[in-house]
Amino acid sequence: MSVDLDAKTRGKREETKASNRQAIIDAARRVFAELGYGATTVRDIIRATDLASGTFYNYFKSKEEVFQALQDETALRVRPRLRAERIRARNFEEFISGSFRTFFDFVKNDRTTFATMRSNHPEMSRVRIDTPEVIAGFDELRADLEVAIENGVVPDTDPNLLMASIVGVAFEVAHEMLTRDLAVEDTAKFATALFLGGVQALPKRKA
Amino acid sequence: MSVDLDAKTRGKREETKASNRQAIIDAARRVFAELGYGATTVRDIIRATDLASGTFYNYFKSKEEVFQALQDETALRVRPRLRAERIRARNFEEFISGSFRTFFDFVKNDRTTFATMRSNHPEMSRVRIDTPEVIAGFDELRADLEVAIENGVVPDTDPNLLMASIVGVAFEVAHEMLTRDLAVEDTAKFATALFLGGVQALPKRKA
Amino acid sequence: MSVDLDAKTRGKREETKASNRQAIIDAARRVFAELGYGATTVRDIIRATDLASGTFYNYFKSKEEVFQALQDETALRVRPRLRAERIRARNFEEFISGSFRTFFDFVKNDRTTFATMRSNHPEMSRVRIDTPEVIAGFDELRADLEVAIENGVVPDTDPNLLMASIVGVAFEVAHEMLTRDLAVEDTAKFATALFLGGVQALPKRKA
Amino acid sequence: MSVDLDAKTRGKREETKASNRQAIIDAARRVFAELGYGATTVRDIIRATDLASGTFYNYFKSKEEVFQALQDETALRVRPRLRAERIRARNFEEFISGSFRTFFDFVKNDRTTFATMRSNHPEMSRVRIDTPEVIAGFDELRADLEVAIENGVVPDTDPNLLMASIVGVAFEVAHEMLTRDLAVEDTAKFATALFLGGVQALPKRKA
DNA sequence: CATGAATGAGAGTTCATTCAT
DNA sequence: GATGAATGAACTCTCATTCAT
Numbered sequence: 117m118s119v120d121l122d123a124k125t126r127g128k129r130e131e132t133k134a135s136n137r138q139a140i141i142d143a144a145r146r147v148f149a150e151l152g153y154g155a156t157t158v159r160d161i162i163r164a165t166d167l168a169s170g171t172f173y174n175y176f177k178s179k180e181e182v183f184q185a186l187q188d189e190t191a192l193r194v195r196p197r198l199r200a201e202r203i204r205a206r207n208f209e210e211f212i213s214g215s216f217r218t219f220f221d222f223v224k225n226d227r228t229t230f231a232t233m234r235s236n237h238p239e240m241s242r243v244r245i246d247t248p249e250v251i252a253g254f255d256e257l258r259a260d261l262e263v264a265i266e267n268g269v270v271p272d273t274d275p276n277l278l279m280a281s282i283v284g285v286a287f288e289v290a291h292e293m294l295t296r297d298l299a300v301e302d303t304a305k306f307a308t309a310l311f312l313g314g315v316q317a318l319p320k321r322k323a
Numbered sequence: 324m325s326v327d328l329d330a331k332t333r334g335k336r337e338e339t340k341a342s343n344r345q346a347i348i349d350a351a352r353r354v355f356a357e358l359g360y361g362a363t364t365v366r367d368i369i370r371a372t373d374l375a376s377g378t379f380y381n382y383f384k385s386k387e388e389v390f391q392a393l394q395d396e397t398a399l400r401v402r403p404r405l406r407a408e409r410i411r412a413r414n415f416e417e418f419i420s421g422s423f424r425t426f427f428d429f430v431k432n433d434r435t436t437f438a439t440m441r442s443n444h445p446e447m448s449r450v451r452i453d454t455p456e457v458i459a460g461f462d463e464l465r466a467d468l469e470v471a472i473e474n475g476v477v478p479d480t481d482p483n484l485l486m487a488s489i490v491g492v493a494f495e496v497a498h499e500m501l502t503r504d505l506a507v508e509d510t511a512k513f514a515t516a517l518f519l520g521g522v523q524a525l526p527k528r529k530a
Numbered sequence: 531m532s533v534d535l536d537a538k539t540r541g542k543r544e545e546t547k548a549s550n551r552q553a554i555i556d557a558a559r560r561v562f563a564e565l566g567y568g569a570t571t572v573r574d575i576i577r578a579t580d581l582a583s584g585t586f587y588n589y590f591k592s593k594e595e596v597f598q599a600l601q602d603e604t605a606l607r608v609r610p611r612l613r614a615e616r617i618r619a620r621n622f623e624e625f626i627s628g629s630f631r632t633f634f635d636f637v638k639n640d641r642t643t644f645a646t647m648r649s650n651h652p653e654m655s656r657v658r659i660d661t662p663e664v665i666a667g668f669d670e671l672r673a674d675l676e677v678a679i680e681n682g683v684v685p686d687t688d689p690n691l692l693m694a695s696i697v698g699v700a701f702e703v704a705h706e707m708l709t710r711d712l713a714v715e716d717t718a719k720f721a722t723a724l725f726l727g728g729v730q731a732l733p734k735r736k737a
Numbered sequence: 738m739s740v741d742l743d744a745k746t747r748g749k750r751e752e753t754k755a756s757n758r759q760a761i762i763d764a765a766r767r768v769f770a771e772l773g774y775g776a777t778t779v780r781d782i783i784r785a786t787d788l789a790s791g792t793f794y795n796y797f798k799s800k801e802e803v804f805q806a807l808q809d810e811t812a813l814r815v816r817p818r819l820r821a822e823r824i825r826a827r828n829f830e831e832f833i834s835g836s837f838r839t840f841f842d843f844v845k846n847d848r849t850t851f852a853t854m855r856s857n858h859p860e861m862s863r864v865r866i867d868t869p870e871v872i873a874g875f876d877e878l879r880a881d882l883e884v885a886i887e888n889g890v891v892p893d894t895d896p897n898l899l900m901a902s903i904v905g906v907a908f909e910v911a912h913e914m915l916t917r918d919l920a921v922e923d924t925a926k927f928a929t930a931l932f933l934g935g936v937q938a939l940p941k942r943k944a
Numbered sequence: 945c946a947t948g949a950a951t952g953a954g955a956g957t958t959c960a961t962t963c964a965t
Numbered sequence: 966g967a968t969g970a971a972t973g974a975a976c977t978c979t980c981a982t983t984c985a986t
Contacts, residue, residue, distance in 0.1 A: 154361035273525035284495030314521035318480035687939035698909030732894035
């Protein structure tokens with residue numbers, strides 16, 4: 117059946133394919149955000165789309181696969197920003213504060229993605245978005261941390277535990293930030309101070 | 324309703340009831356650990372039991388309800404220990420190091436509970452056990468933190484953000500500890516040092 | 531285990547048995563009226579009782595059996611009245627009018643029984659209570675009709691079709707009576723006139 | 738949603754859909770007739786079909802919904818016939834006898850539909866088919882009766898009670914007709930005579 | 945005989961996935 | 966490649982009934 121399609125037709129098709137794929141991912145993001153991953157069905161996703169149910173399977177094998185794609189997509193948005201921030205940093209303070217500020221900023225402006233998966237999830241009363249992308253981003257962070265250790269900017273401590281601590285604080289504090297609608301700036305200051313000087317260095321509370 | 328069953332009969336029944344309830348909870352713990360909460364079905368749980376399917380519903384209305392019970396049960400095990408640790412503390416260092424040590428100790432010895440919910444959960448590649456009990460435990464922690472702030476042992480900073488930071492570090496670092504089979508003592512030292520003095524105070528890495 | 535029970539104890543037991551049986555029947559009447567026969571479960575019935583579920587089976591084998599008992603009980607209330615009415619009749623007019631009046635009177639005063647079984651019954655938008663008792667009552671009616679035919683008071687027509695007509699009118703008109711809250715007297719007059727003289731004899735409408 | 742399926746494809750699909758829907762309705766008619774409405778399960782219906790269980794739910798939401806569809810279908814068959822009969826009538830006798838004859842004829846030839854719902858229904862030992870259609874049909878009848886009253890062909894009596902009487906006789910007598918396999922003609926004569934002249938006018942019994 | 949928890953068949957329903965069109 | 970109805974395994978949950986106490 118593959119007959120002669122002129123270039124234009126072929127181009128059109130590629131376009132449709134790409135846009136269908138994107139339509140599914142976008143629908144998935146919305147539906148996951150509303151219903152949570154567990155409660156979402158493939159049907160829910162395609163229903164949030166102009167496409168037919170069978171079409172889903174031309175693009176993804178399962179709900180899980182579209183979830184991965186969603187994650188990857190998010191990755192592409194955050195990681196470069198985080199990376200750029202750290203590269204620009206001229207000392208450890210800039211390194212750590214730039215990272216937190218960028219991350220909290222992202223969370224605030226993309227709260228759909230972050231807030232996602234909270235509804236009807238007894239297992240996730242507090243949320244962790246742990247998409248591969250973000251993970252990959254933090255992997256980069258670890259690599260950068262190792263460099264910092266080598267350069268003597270950071271003591272020769274366990275980089276994975278340090279990583280874990282940063283990640284833990286980042287997510288948990290981001291959650292608190294959203295819950296209480298705190299300013300990105302203040303939240304980043306708090307996290308930065310903690311890492312730079314411990315509890316004794318924490319900023320005075322507001323209000 | 325209850326007319327004249329002798330005490331013995333009543334006793335026997337209560338016993339069976341309690342043991343059935345416990346059997347379901349135990350099965351649930353195992354199955355949730357293996358399949359993850361989302362993927363687990365009520366059937367999976369009763370199949371892991373020698374009870375009949377209908378019996379499940381004599382004890383719990385839904386999967387969610389067993390999950391809650393499971394959480395409550397865990398709560399009863401950890402919270403008192405954490406509380407006792409903090410009450411015994413004579414200064415902030417003891418407060419913070421006692422808490423981390425106790426928590427990591429619990430996680431290590433009850434790793435089934437902690438490791439639970441990791442398989443088949445694309446949405447939870449890293450785990451957060453956020454059972455009501457643990458939450459309640461951390462609520463107690465917050466209360467204790469507020470006291471510490473009042474007493475001037477801790478600067479007058481936002482207690483919720485501090486809470487969030489401790490929780491974030493506790494879970495994320497515990498995860499790392501399990502993954503790499505680190506010693507409870509070392510892990511607790513790391514977390515404690517971070518909170519007391521920030522990154523600069525972190526202990527030297529081992530090996 | 532059948533030991534010596536004095537007469538008093540035996541009497542007490544009989545009493546309890548009878549009262550339990552009655553309690554179940556009464557509960558069934560109420561529950562059937564509320565939920566309709568089809569939707570009612572044995573559980574619903576015992577729940578409307580002070581008894582335990584197992585006890586139900588000491589008295590009845592099934593929902594159907596208790597339904598039958600309910601019917602029989604009703605029978606005992608209506609049939610004698612209808613019979614007495616017909617025996618007292620000195621001509622066919624008294625026969626027919628007495629029957630309708632008595633039946634409509636019963637329906638009006640025991641509307642629970644009659645109105646029963648209407649809720650949630652797609653198959654019974656209009657109701658027919660066709661309990662054995664009432665049937666038995668109409669069987670007596672047929673016998674009496676045959677006597678009337680023998681005596682030449684009623685033409686030698688098919689007694690079963692006549693029976694059916696009387697029953698059909700009785701139930702359907704009773705339903706209308708309840709729906710519009712008509713007077714027993716007027717309703718009985720209508721039905722009587724129809725049977726005595728056909729449509730041309732029907733009374734003028736009210737209001 | 739529907740992009741570019743050619744007309745042929747669409748046609749084929751519509752066809753299958755229609756025929757599946759009909760298959761379910763037909764199966765439902767048979768099964769309801771055999772088991773009665775209450776005892777019938779959705780599974781029973783699809784089992785009487787060569788469709789898969791899930792397919793049922795593509796067409797109907799519940800047992801009740803098929804039942805409604807079944808009723809509507811029957812409606813389309815009887816009502817026009819009854820209406821036509823009454824319109825053709827030139828006097829009240831033709832009106833009433835035409836109606837009964839048509840109705841009894843329908844019942845006789847479609848006894849599956851009528852006999853339906855008799856088995857296993859303690860609550861319906863005598864049947865009333867009171868499908869919306871038939872109801873609607875009798876609503877038309879009432880309207881026609883009101884016209885007859887206005888025209889002076891029928892005395893100014895309560896039309897709803899007259900309606901109820903006709904309906905009651907129609908169903909109850911039809912039941913008797915089926916039970917004893919009476920002729921439509923004779924049965925219609927009986928009912929007609931009753932309404933035209935009362936008991937005194939009833940035809941002599943056969944046999 | 946009363947009790948009420950255990951039982952398990954089976955009802956209703958959903959949903960990922962296939963496949964003819 | 967898009968479509969969307971068909972499929973049927975599997976799930977949740979109910980309920981009549983049994984039976985140890």
